[in-house]
Amino acid sequence: MLSEAKPMAAKSERTIIRGGTVVTAGTDGVGVLRDHTIDIVNGVIVSFGPEPLRVPGENVEVVEAREHIVIPGLVNTHQHLYQSITRAMAPVQDAELFHWLGMLYTRWRHLNYEVVRLAASVSLAEMLLSGCTTTSDHFYMVPRGSDVRHEAVIEAADAIGMRIHLCRGSMTVGESGGGLPPDDCTEDEDAVLADCVRMLDAWHDPDPLAMRRIDLAPCSPFNVSPELFRDTRDLARERGVLLHTHAAETMDEERYCLDRFGLRPIPFFERHGWLGEDVYLAHCVCLNDDDIRLLAASRTGIAHCPCSNMRLGSGVAPIAKLLAAGAKVGIAVDGGSSNDGGNVLAEARQAMLLQRVVGGAGAMTTAKAFELATVGGAAVLNRPKLGRIAVGMAADIAMFRKDDIALAGAAAQDPLGALILCHAPRADRVLVGGRTVVQDGRLVTADEHKLAAELNRVVLDGGYR
Numbered sequence: 403m404l405s406e407a408k409p410m411a412a413k414s415e416r417t418i419i420r421g422g423t424v425v426t427a428g429t430d431g432v433g434v435l436r437d438h439t440i441d442i443v444n445g446v447i448v449s450f451g452p453e454p455l456r457v458p459g460e461n462v463e464v465v466e467a468r469e470h471i472v473i474p475g476l477v478n479t480h481q482h483l484y485q486s487i488t489r490a491m492a493p494v495q496d497a498e499l500f501h502w503l504g505m506l507y508t509r510w511r512h513l514n515y516e517v518v519r520l521a522a523s524v525s526l527a528e529m530l531l532s533g534c535t536t537t538s539d540h541f542y543m544v545p546r547g548s549d550v551r552h553e554a555v556i557e558a559a560d561a562i563g564m565r566i567h568l569c570r571g572s573m574t575v576g577e578s579g580g581g582l583p584p585d586d587c588t589e590d591e592d593a594v595l596a597d598c599v600r601m602l603d604a605w606h607d608p609d610p611l612a613m614r615r616i617d618l619a620p621c622s623p624f625n626v627s628p629e630l631f632r633d634t635r636d637l638a639r640e641r642g643v644l645l646h647t648h649a650a651e652t653m654d655e656e657r658y659c660l661d662r663f664g665l666r667p668i669p670f671f672e673r674h675g676w677l678g679e680d681v682y683l684a685h686c687v688c689l690n691d692d693d694i695r696l697l698a699a700s701r702t703g704i705a706h707c708p709c710s711n712m713r714l715g716s717g718v719a720p721i722a723k724l725l726a727a728g729a730k731v732g733i734a735v736d737g738g739s740s741n742d743g744g745n746v747l748a749e750a751r752q753a754m755l756l757q758r759v760v761g762g763a764g765a766m767t768t769a770k771a772f773e774l775a776t777v778g779g780a781a782v783l784n785r786p787k788l789g790r791i792a793v794g795m796a797a798d799i800a801m802f803r804k805d806d807i808a809l810a811g812a813a814a815q816d817p818l819g820a821l822i823l824c825h826a827p828r829a830d831r832v833l834v835g836g837r838t839v840v841q842d843g844r845l846v847t848a849d850e851h852k853l854a855a856e857l858n859r860v861v862l863d864g865g866y867r
């Protein structure tokens with residue numbers, strides 16, 4: 403079903419990106435560095451500075467960047483890549499979370515391996531073209547009796563060349579047990595834990611520059627038991643991997659947790675040992691001041707999804723307050739069924755604008771929004787080698803043309819402000835680990851139009867409307 407990928411361009415061990423206007427976080431915060439050159443060897447930045455580099459020998463690819471704004475590859479901290487299959491689905495365009503989920507489960511129960519791989523490929527393609535080079539993917543939908551496996555997402559990410567944190571998600575409490583999903587959309591808890599072990603053994607790479615990591619990620623308190631949260635926590639800590647889930651997304655979730663567990667969501671997670679530097683939580687919209695203190699003090703990561711929160715009418719996450727308290731925050735687009743777009747720069751812009759709606763024009767700067775989409779996300783995923791352009795960092799880089807109409811005028815005013823305040827342009831070139839995956843605004847590793855056409859066909863023919 404998936405289109406044949408085009409063969410990769412021959413890999414050059416050394417790439418020099420010459421003379422770009424670089425926007426990156428440094429030790430003094432986010433800055434703009436003009437006429438800077440980046441030297442990349444074997445996927446790592448080995449030198450970075452204003453000096454003109456001599457280009458010795460052969461097998462060196464030189465990329466002229468004088469007409470580009472060059473940034474570190476963007477980091478996305480929460481996605482459901484398969485959800486492009488139900489993007490903009492008419493019956494749930496105006497629904498709130500629980501109603502939205504109730505309708506979507508009836509479509510997602512038909513998923514199979516090929517559809518997950520295709521839908522994930524489409525989401526990954528869209529994100530790469532926007533300059534995002536690393537994404538987390540929270541995949542929790544394994545219908546009973548289906549051939550769906552998490553490998554479908556791994557296959558898609560490998561083929562397209564994107565760095566991924568694949569979250570082995572799960573749902574185990576169905577309607578008969580008081581949960582939200584239909585029973586045929588849930589798995590047995592023993593099978594989930596066994597498959598988490600299998601996934602970690604087969605696919606997790608602890609290397610600081612790893613292209614693929616496995617995180618463990620029960621879906622949410624309203625479709626997973628407290629026992630599975632605890633067992634998953636123990637397994638993750640034994641193996642030294644990250645924990646991820648949805649938390650405090652809506653008031654419906656808060657009421658569910660109070661009714662069922664006698665605790666609001668953040669105290670629920672505290673009770674079950676689910677706060678800490680190795681945990682990151684999506685949403686965190688419905689927080690009180692105690693929650694904010696707990697999240698900040700425990701260094702729990704927060705994946706902020708402003709478009710999804712607006713689309714579902716969930717509320718405004720108190721990001722400015724969280725940041726003031728010292729919390730670790732990254733940007734996330736969330737899945738295609740509640741955002742309908744996978745553009746991390748656009749999401750950073752929405753994050754900034756949404757904080758300004760409630761906190762005034764000074765509530766979030768363009769520099770802070772940029773930081774959340776780069777180093778902030780890298781911190782949430784515990785990836786210190788990602789999110790900045792500096793010596794020793796992974797060569798994950800996105801380049802935008804200054805003469806892109808979306809940036810015209812703004813690029814000359816302020817390259818950083820242009821990227822965050824203007825409508826996000828398409829990346830002209832993207833490198834992941836030093837490998838060019840987008841060139842001249844086109845994917846090198848896949849045919850985006852074929853992918854899109856195939857997805858449209860499957861939506862029409864496969865019962866996903």
Ligand SMILES: [Zn+2]
Nearest residue numbers: 648684736737
């Ligand atoms: Zn989500």
